Amino acid sequence: MTAADDSEPTPRRCRPGKKNKDGLPFVACEGTPYLSLDYHQSSSGTRHQKSIWSLTRPDECHTFCESRLNAWADSDGNYWSVAAEKSEDFGTRGQRMAFFPVPTNETDTWHGYPIGRKNEQSDPHDPPTDLVQLWRDQGRISRMTRARIIQRQL
Amino acid sequence: MSTKVHILRLDLPGHWADGWLYKEHLILWSDAGQMFVCPVSRLVESVEKQVDHEIAVIADFLLFRTDWKQSPQFKRLMSLNGAEESFLAGFNGALDGIVVQVDDAKLEPIPADHISGFMLDSGIYNNCVYVGTTDGLFETRFDPNDPVAGKPVVQRLQKRVSALTARYSVVNTSADDDGLWFSRMNFDEGAWFREAAAPKRVADYSRGNSFAERDLLNYTDDPFPGFMRSAGEKEQGHVDRDSDRWRITGYDVPSDIGGVMKSALGLDRVTTLLDRNPDDDLRPVAVLGNSDKKLLVASGESLRVVNLTVSRGRRGIQAKASDSFPRLSDPAIDPTDILSTRPVDDGFLVVLPDEVRLINSHGSFLAISEQVAHVRTFAHSRRYPGVALMIREDHVSLLGTYVTTGSDDQ
Numbered sequence: 001m002t003a004a005d006d007s008e009p010t011p012r013r014c015r016p017g018k019k020n021k022d023g024l025p026f027v028a029c030e031g032t033p034y035l036s037l038d039y040h041q042s043s044s045g046t047r048h049q050k051s052i053w054s055l056t057r058p059d060e061c062h063t064f065c066e067s068r069l070n071a072w073a074d075s076d077g078n079y080w081s082v083a084a085e086k087s088e089d090f091g092t093r094g095q096r097m098a099f100f101p102v103p104t105n106e107t108d109t110w111h112g113y114p115i116g117r118k119n120e121q122s123d124p125h126d127p128p129t130d131l132v133q134l135w136r137d138q139g140r141i142s143r144m145t146r147a148r149i150i151q152r153q154l
Numbered sequence: 155m156s157t158k159v160h161i162l163r164l165d166l167p168g169h170w171a172d173g174w175l176y177k178e179h180l181i182l183w184s185d186a187g188q189m190f191v192c193p194v195s196r197l198v199e200s201v202e203k204q205v206d207h208e209i210a211v212i213a214d215f216l217l218f219r220t221d222w223k224q225s226p227q228f229k230r231l232m233s234l235n236g237a238e239e240s241f242l243a244g245f246n247g248a249l250d251g252i253v254v255q256v257d258d259a260k261l262e263p264i265p266a267d268h269i270s271g272f273m274l275d276s277g278i279y280n281n282c283v284y285v286g287t288t289d290g291l292f293e294t295r296f297d298p299n300d301p302v303a304g305k306p307v308v309q310r311l312q313k314r315v316s317a318l319t320a321r322y323s324v325v326n327t328s329a330d331d332d333g334l335w336f337s338r339m340n341f342d343e344g345a346w347f348r349e350a351a352a353p354k355r356v357a358d359y360s361r362g363n364s365f366a367e368r369d370l371l372n373y374t375d376d377p378f379p380g381f382m383r384s385a386g387e388k389e390q391g392h393v394d395r396d397s398d399r400w401r402i403t404g405y406d407v408p409s410d411i412g413g414v415m416k417s418a419l420g421l422d423r424v425t426t427l428l429d430r431n432p433d434d435d436l437r438p439v440a441v442l443g444n445s446d447k448k449l450l451v452a453s454g455e456s457l458r459v460v461n462l463t464v465s466r467g468r469r470g471i472q473a474k475a476s477d478s479f480p481r482l483s484d485p486a487i488d489p490t491d492i493l494s495t496r497p498v499d500d501g502f503l504v505v506l507p508d509e510v511r512l513i514n515s516h517g518s519f520l521a522i523s524e525q526v527a528h529v530r531t532f533a534h535s536r537r538y539p540g541v542a543l544m545i546r547e548d549h550v551s552l553l554g555t556y557v558t559t560g561s562d563d564q
Contacts, residue, residue, distance in 0.1 A: 129272055129288050143169060143185075143547050147527035150272045150288060152316075153493045 010069050014061035024057050025109065029065035033109040036060050040113045051113045052092040063090070064100050064112050072131055077102035079112070080127040082149070084140050090114035096145075096154050097127065116154060126152065157516035157559045160242055161251030162209070162216045164197065164552040166259050171273040172285075172528060173550055175538040177298040182261060182550060183276070183285070187269035189294075190261040191301045194218055197552075200256045208244030209252060215241075216554030220540030223556070224499070238558060265304035266294060277320030282339050284325050286315025291327050291335075291353070295346070306347040311335060317362040319370075321534065323389060323401040326363045326370060327353060334360035334372050336405060356382070356405050366447045368400060369464060372408050377440040378415050380408025381471055383464070411462070411471055415441070418460045418473035419453050442489070442504075445497030445533060448476070450513075452489030457482040457513065484518040487511060496531040499540045499555065503529055510544065512555060521553060522546075 014034065017025040023041070028034040036057040039050045053060050066072075067079035074080065079100035083090050090098050091114025100112035129150060136146045148154040166180075173182040180197065182190045198218055202210045215223040222228055232238045245252060271289030278284070278296065285292045291311035297303050313329040320326075320339070327335040334357035340346045357380065362373035368386060371379040382405040389401045421439060442450045447462040459479035463472045479501075486509075493505045501514030503521060510521045510529060521542070528545040532538040544551045 142525075144525040144527050147272075147545070148493075148525075151274060151493075151527075 010062070010066040012058075012062050013065055014058055016058065016061075023111075026057075026061040028061050028110070029069055032065075032068065033107075034061050034064050035109045035111050037111050037113075040111070051095060051115060053114055054089055054092045060112070063098055064110060067098070067100060072134075074125075074128050074131065079110075080131060082127075082132075082135050082141055082145070085142055085145065091116060097149070126150075157519075157557060159512060159519040159521075160245050160556045160558065161521065162212055162554050162556075163251060163253045163522070164201070164213075164217060164256050165253060165549045166256050166261075166551070167549055168261075169548065170545055170550040172276050172545060173530065173543050174276065174278050175532055175535065175541060175543065175552070176278045176296065178537070179296075179298060179301055180259070180261075180552075181278070181283075181296065183269070183273055187271070187273065187285075187287070189264040189266065189283075189296075191264055191296075192259045192261045193301070196259055197256060200258050201254055204254055205252075206244060209254075212241070212244050212252075212556075213254070213554075216556055217538075217541055217552050219537055220554060221537055223540055223554075242556065242558070262302050264296075264302055267307040269294075269307060274315055275317045277318050277325065279320040279325075279339065280323070280341060282320065282341070284310075284318055284320050284327075286318045286327065288314050291315050291318065291325075293347075293351075308347045310337065310351060311353055317360075317373075319363055319365055321365055322368060322384075322386065325353075328360035328363050328373070330361060331359060333358050334363060338401070338403075357408055364444050366444060366462065366464075368402065370405055371441075371444055371449075373441075376412075377438060378410070378412040379441055379444075381411045381462070381464075382406055382408050409471065411473065414462075414471055414473040415439075415449070415451070415460060418475050419451065419458060420475075421453075438490070440489075442492055443495030443497070443502060445502065448479075448497075449473075450495055450502050452492065453481075455483055455489065457484075457487065457489060479515050482513060482518060484511075484513075486520075487513075487518055494529070496529050496542065497533045498531045498542055499557075503531065503542055505529055510542075514557065516557060516559060521555070522551070 013029040014026045023035050023037040026034045041053055043052055063081050067081040072080050081098040083096045089096055095114035095116035097115050098112050099115045100110055103110055132146055132149050135141045169185050171183045171185050178194045180192050201213045269285050269292045271287030273287050275286040281296050283294045283296050290309050290313055292307055293310050294307045295305040311327055313332040315327050316330055317328040323339045325337050333355045335353035336356045337351055337353035340349050357372050359374050360372050364371050369384050370382040372382055373379045384402045385404050386400050386402045389399045439453050442452055449460045451458045451460055458481050459476040460473050461476050491506050496503045504511045504513055508525055509523045510526055512519045512521045526544045526546050530543045532541055542553045
């Protein structure tokens with residue numbers, strides 16, 4: 001048996017703005033400013049290796065909105081996402097989760113990046129276990145994926 | 155030479171978090187942290203009801219008493235002309251092995267407090283049961299003479315426990331950034347649960363730990379685990395005949411084995427660019443796991459086994475690449491994809507993202523072609539040293555193997 005994602009699909013609400021020196025800004029869901037950073041979309045021109053989205057910029061922003069509208073947050077207000085079972089990876093190195101750190105100020109722009117515990121040791125922390133269980137309860141992930149996330153093996 | 159691995163697997167349905175084969179019982183934990191148990195004899199009966207006598211006999215040797223399979227007596231018997239063919243006749247050429255579905259195990263719940271958090275590891279030694287979860291380390295008891303008797307559950311550590319080992323009358327608990335913790339077991343059968351056992355921190359960081367005979371390897375984010383020499387004493391009483399009679403009393407601080415390991419792998423030589431194998435140099439060298447002092451190492455795109463030798467004298471720790479376990483390069487195994495390893499028989503089970511493979515001195519063989527959450531083996535068990543317990547999406551499986559080698563022209 002595989003997980004069946006029975007959560008409601010999130011409407012696409014990201015409206016792109018004009019490209020700036022750091023990336024492509026969006027007005028995301030609930031009017032939230034979101035910036036798709038160049039250095040998380042392409043490895044060229046960055047001195048330090050960053051994790052790279054394998055999603056397009058609009059899909060990256062949509063992933064953020066999906067997290068926000070589903071309240072997939074931890075106690076600090078950071079948003080998390082996980083790729084639904086059998087859907088494409090979030091990151092170019094097989095990362096299946098994404099992390100959107102809460103900005104310092106409420107009006108600041110959000111950004112995010114794909115994460116995978118197995119390949120990167122610098123990830124900030126784990127998604128809350130009750131959020132991982134929620135993803136499982138919603139059918140977004142299988143029991144095996146739930147275990148892999150909690151074991152820090154995804 | 156052609157080598158075949160014959161696999162016999164028992165599938166029990168259910169959503170399980172972890173399990174053990176212990177003193178003729180199958181113990182399982184549900185996702186909710188409750189213990190369930192059934193006698194192994196019930197599994198034997200179920201198998202005998204469903205399959206031919208030939209397969210039931212194979213199940214005895216590959217699952218229920220794998221110590222028989224490993225015994226010199228059995229190996230001598232199998233050396234008789236035609237004996238091995240007769241023994242394996244039940245497989246009847248099945249390429250993917252034999253799978254027996256056990257729907258009537260009637261696992262019984264043990265009425266005790268549920269363990270909180272998501273299970274990450276467990277250990278059982280001398281009827282003392284330890285469970286590591288995202289919430290901490292928990293201790294309870296299991297009585298094989300009264301298996302469904304509920305026992306108290308006591309929390310011993312309030313930190314995320316990523317791994318634990320229980321043997322030689324001690325528990326070693328890996329709690330990542332919170333360190334490696336060591337605690338002595340209390341075998342009192344009375345009010346053991348009232349004892350305020352305080353684990354002692356013995357290393358600053360620990361992602362996992364594994365016994366290397368009586369010493370300990372502490373796995374961190376470094377490529378090589380720290381080697382922790384133990385001190386110990388003979389156990390006086392309490393320990394039953396199924397358990398080791400050695401009590402560890404403490405560990406030295408972790409020693410760096412990187413130097414001897416690199417030397418054993420030939421990585422400490424000064425080489426020119428022309429000498430280098432680019433794959434070897436670009437990809438990491440790291441110890442992936444161990445079977446006592448046999449360390450499985452990823453070296454470039456290959457897997458190697460390095461044997462540690464430890465002396466109490468001036469020579470200290472020495473390492474030597476295994477002659478009996480040749481370098482293994484298998485396109486099916488990208489060493490950087492390996493999630494975990496477990497010792498089994500003379501080799502290792504290697505957990506990959508979408509399958510589990512058995513590797514041994516003959517090569518690499520598919521054990522199961524699907525994701526598993528957890529694999530447990532019982533290398534130091536009396537009855538089940540060759541069995542793997544696998545936690546799968548909707549089943550728990552017991553898997554046993556038998557390796558045959560023959561010349562290619564047969």
